Amino acid sequence: xxxxxxxTAPQRELDARDALSRRGITAWAPQxxxxxxxxxxxxxxxxxxxxxxxxxxxxLAQLASPNDVTTILYEMSRSQRPSVTGYLGNYxxxxxxxxxxxxxxxxxxxxxxxxxxxxxxxxxxxVHVHGRPATVHKIRGTKAIALMDWLGSQREVEIxxxxxxxxx
Numbered sequence: 001x002x003x004x005x006x007x008t009a010p011q012r013e014l015d016a017r018d019a020l021s022r023r024g025i026t027a028w029a030p031q032x033x034x035x036x037x038x039x040x041x042x043x044x045x046x047x048x049x050x051x052x053x054x055x056x057x058x059x060l061a062q063l064a065s066p067n068d069v070t071t072i073l074y075e076m077s078r079s080q081r082p083s084v085t086g087y088l089g090n091y092x093x094x095x096x097x098x099x100x101x102x103x104x105x106x107x108x109x110x111x112x113x114x115x116x117x118x119x120x121x122x123x124x125x126x127v128h129v130h131g132r133p134a135t136v137h138k139i140r141g142t143k144a145i146a147l148m149d150w151l152g153s154q155r156e157v158e159i160x161x162x163x164x165x166x167x168x
Contacts, residue, residue, distance in 0.1 A: 002096035003028075003060045004069050005088040013053040016083035019076065026062040030054040030109040054108055059084075060097065069094040121161055129157050 008016040013029045020027035031051045063069055069087050076084040089095045121127065121144055125136045134146035134157055142161050147154045 001062050001064050003062050003102060004066070004094045004096060006059050006061055006069070006073070006084050007086040007088065008057050008059055008083055009085055010057060012083045013055070013057065013059050016059045019083050020059070020061055020072070023072070023075075025072065028060045028062075029058075030060075030105045032108060033110070054105070058088075060105075066094040066096075127159070129159055134159075 006016065006020075017027040017029045030053070032054045033049050033051055035049060061069070061072070063072075066089075069089075073084060073087060076082050087094045121136050121139055123136055123139065126133050127136060127146060128134070129146060129148055132148055134148035136144055137147050137156070138145045139161065144159050144161050146157050146159055148157050149155075
């Protein structure tokens, strides 16, 4: 049995996974945990952890043959509000997902993406912004303010913490 990638309607990944599971098909939508504030502009509110699909508009289904993919697509497209809209493939045939890609998705599944960002930068740390050194002054969520020497004075520069997460 191989894993195949099915496309879904926007923001309907979990609905498609549940609909496939009701049909007796093993379906998987890798998820990641993100930190969200309870209110939009209240930075002092307690953070809330929320799971969201890692792959936008995709869900993986474990099926015996490529013909099963087209059968499922036909059956699910006949509903009033279809959650599965297509599949990924070549020349009109579904292509199974390679084992290396599945292994990478299994590592990501269930990971908390906000925790490493908080530990990556610290106040007073020197970072390079556009090739110039800057000192981190404030950190708030995914944004940080760094002080950079610019023409004899210090200038505040807003940087994205996620850039330094990927580089590190």
